[in-house]
Amino acid sequence: FISPAVCVREARLRLPVLAEEQGIMEAVRENSFVVLCGETGSGKTTQVPQFLYEAGYASGTGIIGVTEPRRVAAVSMSHRVAKEMNLSTRVVSYQIRYEGNVTSDTKIKFMTDGVLLKEIQKDFLLQRYSVIIIDEAHERSVYTDILIGLLSRIVPLRNKKGLPMKLIVMSATLRVEDFTENRKLFPNPPPVIKVEARQFPVSVHFNKRTPLEDYTGEVFHKTCKIHRMLPPGGILVFLTGQAEVHSVCRRLRRAFPFRKGNTEAATDTSDEMKKFKKAKHKRTSLPRIDLDNYSALPVDEGDEDRLAGIDDEEGSDLELGDDAADTEEKADPSLPLYVLPLYSLLAPEQQAKVFRPPPHGARLCVVATNVAETSLTIPGIKYVVDCGRVKKRFYDRVTGVSSFKVSWTSQASANQRAGRAGRTEPGHCYRLYSSAVFGDFSLFSEAEITRRPVEDLVLQMKDLNIDKVVNFPFPTTPSAEALVAAEQLLVSLGALEEPPRTGRVKEMERARLSCPISPLGRAMASFPVSPRYAKMLALGKQQDCLPYVIAVVAAMTVREIFEDLDRPAGSEDESSRLAQRRARLAQMRRLWAGQGASLLLGDLMVLLGAVGACEFAGCTLKFCEENGLRYKAMLEIRRLRGQLTNAVNSVCPEVGVFVDCKMAPPTESQVVCLRQIVLAGLGDHLARRVQQEELLDPKWRNGYKTPLLDEPVYIHPSSALFKTLPQFVVYQEVLETTKMYMRGVSAVEPEWVP
Numbered sequence: 001f002i003s004p005a006v007c008v009r010e011a012r013l014r015l016p017v018l019a020e021e022q023g024i025m026e027a028v029r030e031n032s033f034v035v036l037c038g039e040t041g042s043g044k045t046t047q048v049p050q051f052l053y054e055a056g057y058a059s060g061t062g063i064i065g066v067t068e069p070r071r072v073a074a075v076s077m078s079h080r081v082a083k084e085m086n087l088s089t090r091v092v093s094y095q096i097r098y099e100g101n102v103t104s105d106t107k108i109k110f111m112t113d114g115v116l117l118k119e120i121q122k123d124f125l126l127q128r129y130s131v132i133i134i135d136e137a138h139e140r141s142v143y144t145d146i147l148i149g150l151l152s153r154i155v156p157l158r159n160k161k162g163l164p165m166k167l168i169v170m171s172a173t174l175r176v177e178d179f180t181e182n183r184k185l186f187p188n189p190p191p192v193i194k195v196e197a198r199q200f201p202v203s204v205h206f207n208k209r210t211p212l213e214d215y216t217g218e219v220f221h222k223t224c225k226i227h228r229m230l231p232p233g234g235i236l237v238f239l240t241g242q243a244e245v246h247s248v249c250r251r252l253r254r255a256f257p258f259r260k261g262n263t264e265a266a267t268d269t270s271d272e273m274k275k276f277k278k279a280k281h282k283r284t285s286l287p288r289i290d291l292d293n294y295s296a297l298p299v300d301e302g303d304e305d306r307l308a309g310i311d312d313e314e315g316s317d318l319e320l321g322d323d324a325a326d327t328e329e330k331a332d333p334s335l336p337l338y339v340l341p342l343y344s345l346l347a348p349e350q351q352a353k354v355f356r357p358p359p360h361g362a363r364l365c366v367v368a369t370n371v372a373e374t375s376l377t378i379p380g381i382k383y384v385v386d387c388g389r390v391k392k393r394f395y396d397r398v399t400g401v402s403s404f405k406v407s408w409t410s411q412a413s414a415n416q417r418a419g420r421a422g423r424t425e426p427g428h429c430y431r432l433y434s435s436a437v438f439g440d441f442s443l444f445s446e447a448e449i450t451r452r453p454v455e456d457l458v459l460q461m462k463d464l465n466i467d468k469v470v471n472f473p474f475p476t477t478p479s480a481e482a483l484v485a486a487e488q489l490l491v492s493l494g495a496l497e498e499p500p501r502t503g504r505v506k507e508m509e510r511a512r513l514s515c516p517i518s519p520l521g522r523a524m525a526s527f528p529v530s531p532r533y534a535k536m537l538a539l540g541k542q543q544d545c546l547p548y549v550i551a552v553v554a555a556m557t558v559r560e561i562f563e564d565l566d567r568p569a570g571s572e573d574e575s576s577r578l579a580q581r582r583a584r585l586a587q588m589r590r591l592w593a594g595q596g597a598s599l600l601l602g603d604l605m606v607l608l609g610a611v612g613a614c615e616f617a618g619c620t621l622k623f624c625e626e627n628g629l630r631y632k633a634m635l636e637i638r639r640l641r642g643q644l645t646n647a648v649n650s651v652c653p654e655v656g657v658f659v660d661c662k663m664a665p666p667t668e669s670q671v672v673c674l675r676q677i678v679l680a681g682l683g684d685h686l687a688r689r690v691q692q693e694e695l696l697d698p699k700w701r702n703g704y705k706t707p708l709l710d711e712p713v714y715i716h717p718s719s720a721l722f723k724t725l726p727q728f729v730v731y732q733e734v735l736e737t738t739k740m741y742m743r744g745v746s747a748v749e750p751e752w753v754p
């Protein structure tokens with residue numbers, strides 16, 4: 001009999017990072033900043049906090065803080081370290097956004113990076129900590145980047161105050177130059193310690209073909225094949241989101257059920273089924289959405305899980321009965337497979353199962369999202385099945401709104417995934433895409449901060465009282481133009497205080513780039529949409545307009561709500577069907593645009609009318625198809641409306657807005673108010689119709705002049721205002737097709753123009 005404590009101790013001794021303890025601790029003693037690189041599973045996260053603890057870094061007043069970009073890691077690592085150290089969770093604790101077990105005895109605190117950022121807001125010097133470890137820095141989440149930037153300043157300040165503090169940045173892949181070679185961040189490059197991990201060879205097998213549509217089907221079949229034909233060893237499957245994970249888990253469990261007597265697995269399945277039935281049922285009513293599930297800023301981890309449910313609307317897996325489609329494998333109980341899901345938002349007890357050995361005689365198969373790439377190391381994996389994709393947040397530079405999309409992952413991340421197969425013995429990685437496709441992957445995933453517009457980020461940083469965002473030492477800096485433009489926009493929206501007017505141009509320039517946040521800005525910062533739309537929400541209280549503003553903002557942030565009926569038709573039949581549907585949509589758009597005063601809200605009235613009508617009809621696929629609306633877009637608008645309603649209520653509880661699915665159209669005076677609110681948000685997108693006497697060039701006929709463009713822009717023939725051609729309009733965006741067309745146009749009264 002070997003006690004569990006002995007097992008843990010022996011496993012610990014095999015970790016590569018243990019061999020480096022002395023070097024690591026020396027470096028930490030002699031430097032304020034240290035970068036530590038090592039393969040996933042080499043023991044960084046679990047061991048380094050223990051080294052620090054043993055060396056006395058938590059014996060004074062300060063404690064050891066560890067940040068993780070993902071909640072899963074914060075929770076599970078705190079438990080693991082407590083167990084390894086034989087200490088209670090009162091001492092080794094965690095804090096994630098809404099929960100935690102931190103006590104006054106806590107000495108090692110695992111937390112999400114967002115939690116530490118909030119703490120910096122309360123105590124800039126972080127005096128409670130003697131060391132901060134920023135873990136998983138390779139993920140380059142916006143919060144991690146901002147934390148490293150902040151700590152590069154906080155640590156020297158602490159040293160100056162005679163309260164020394166250390167920063168350790170830990171990373172899995174070896175691309176740390178963004179930190180070490182960045183003089184603005186660290187004037188003296190910090191030492192980099194590399195932990196050499198023992199890694200067994202992994203044979204990589206590429207697919208000949210790359211399935212573009214049904215890659216989850218391909219994943220399922222490949223996993224079945226491995227299980228049937230290959231020698232023992234755990235299988236780790238990489239998918240992109242929670243819904244996919246559940247669907248593949250269910251199919252695998254059906255194909256390789258346990259024999260009677262394995263109660264654990266049996267309850268597991270039925271529990272999951274119950275949850276799914278519930279989820280499916282829930283989707284028919286307007287969901288109450290957690291404020292944190294959607295944000296213009298990457299609030300924290302778990303992104304890949306968040307569109308679960310809605311996302312899978314078309315994945316008919318959910319609807320598959322037991323008489324499943326013929327692509328399913330025939331159930332084979334002689335080959336039990338112990339199938340476990342793993343994703344960020346999974347309950348911790350469920351997550352912990354992946355670390356335990358599978359039931360005797362069964363093979364372990366973990367179906368995971370990106371969390372298994374670097375955050376968690378699952379023991380005993382010999383086979384990896386990689387779909388090659390990842391679900392990521394994308395930011396629309398035009399609308400400023402984020403969306404989740406599945407795209408190819410990077411080469412570095414595909415290699416990380418493959419590496420999971422060679423931790424305990426030589427392994428195999430099956431990539432469900434061709435080597436040519438792999439060759440086209442980017443080498444590394446880009447730092448999130450460079451892929452997005454920054455006005456929302458700047459607003460969030462100002463909300464953290466970082467006034468001079470331009471001087472901020474980002475590991476990867478957004479472009480200067482992007483920062484300046486963001487600041488100007490925020491001043492014009494009233495989110496930042498006007499810069500003081502001084503005589504000197506230079507001083508003014510500088511002041512313009514360090515405007516402090518205003519009370520309005522604080523309110524705007526709490527809405528999960530881009531600042532232009534946040535401004536509209538902040539103004540929405542007038543004349544009971546909020547429900548309309550919320551609906552319009554939700555509709556404007558979803559890219560395209562109408563179906564593309566101008567697509568080329570494959571046959572004559574289809575062509576006439578399309579023509580019919582186009583006529584129907586045109587008719588509906590006229591109806592939704594309303595009459596009289598409503599007409600002047602223009603395309604935004606059409607959006608409002610469409611959302612109202614669709615909700616009134618229960619937001620069904622049938623209604624959308626009959627009326628030329630994109631069903632997915634309408635579902636997303638529904639989610640957003642719920643969420644924005646929650647957000648508004650939490651900022652101003654006295655308004656008590658709710659989502660009304662039988663919303664009456666706005667009154668005439670409400671329409672006027674809505675137009676003014678829209679102007680307040682889109683004020684920098686104002687356009688003036690070109691006057692008769694200015695018509696030097698025929699191309700300006702019916703054209704509009706905007707401050708930023710030299711060329712005229714036009715109202716599109718499909719716009720509700722095409723025939724009206726008001727003197728002044730605001731627009732949502734300009735899209736260049738055959739001409740430069742404004743989209744989302746709304747009329748502005750000349751006397752409102754500043």
Ligand code: ADP
Pocket residue numbers: 015038039040041042043044045046047076077080355374375376377378379
């Ligand atoms: P790194 O941070 O370098 O990726 P970790 O410290 O997370 O490495 O992991 C070191 C080892 O500890 C891994 O082999 C992993 O399997 C094991 N481990 C981590 N957490 C647990 C846990 N909760 N239960 C069992 N083993 C664990």
Ligand code: MG
Pocket residue numbers: 041044045046135136374375
């Ligand atoms: Mg780790």
